Amino acid sequence: MSGDIVQLVEQASPYLTAAVSAYGGAVLARAEDTAVEATANLGRRILQAVWRRRTEPQQTALEAAVQDAAEAPDDPDAAAALRQQIKRALREDAELLAELAALLPAPTAGSVTITASGQRSIAAHTITTAITGDGHRTDQ
Numbered sequence: 446m447s448g449d450i451v452q453l454v455e456q457a458s459p460y461l462t463a464a465v466s467a468y469g470g471a472v473l474a475r476a477e478d479t480a481v482e483a484t485a486n487l488g489r490r491i492l493q494a495v496w497r498r499r500t501e502p503q504q505t506a507l508e509a510a511v512q513d514a515a516e517a518p519d520d521p522d523a524a525a526a527l528r529q530q531i532k533r534a535l536r537e538d539a540e541l542l543a544e545l546a547a548l549l550p551a552p553t554a555g556s557v558t559i560t561a562s563g564q565r566s567i568a569a570h571t572i573t574t575a576i577t578g579d580g581h582r583t584d585q
Contacts, residue, residue: 450535450542454528456549457491461527462518464488469515491545495534498541506530 467485496507510527517523535542 449546450532453535453542453546453549454531457488457531457545458524458528460485460488460491460549461531462488462514462524464492465511465514465527466518487548490548491531494544494548495531495541498538499534503534507534 463485465488467489492507492511496504499507507530510523510530513523514520514527535545
């Protein structure tokens with residue numbers, strides 16, 4: 446079950462990032478917005494499903510993680526803290542795990558999902574050399 450949780454959270458991560466980026470800290474209370482792309486709406490639905498099944502103190506912790514991720518979208522620690530909240534909820538609630546698995550599109554066999562998020566971020570299946578930033582050269 447632990448492997449299933451990690452895989453589900455990894456699969457949900459791009460949707461969570463899109464939702465937090467689109468809605469900010471209000472993502473937990475926001476209704477579906479047809480003007481926002483489907484990715485952000487799915488992330489919002491995932492976060493709201495988790496939030497609804499948590500106790501009040503757990504909801505407070507989830508809200509704080511969402512707020513931190515919204516305020517620092519390029520901070521990998523903030524994103525990791527949010528993913529940790531989701532993992533904790535899934536470990537404690539098998540029904541929630543099944544509910545979220547049903548929300549996410551089924552991964553196709555042999556497919557690879559690569560996501561880059563944030564300013565100057567890059568993503569690829571294989572990267573030989575990657576240099577980002579201003580004034581960097583490879584001939585030095």
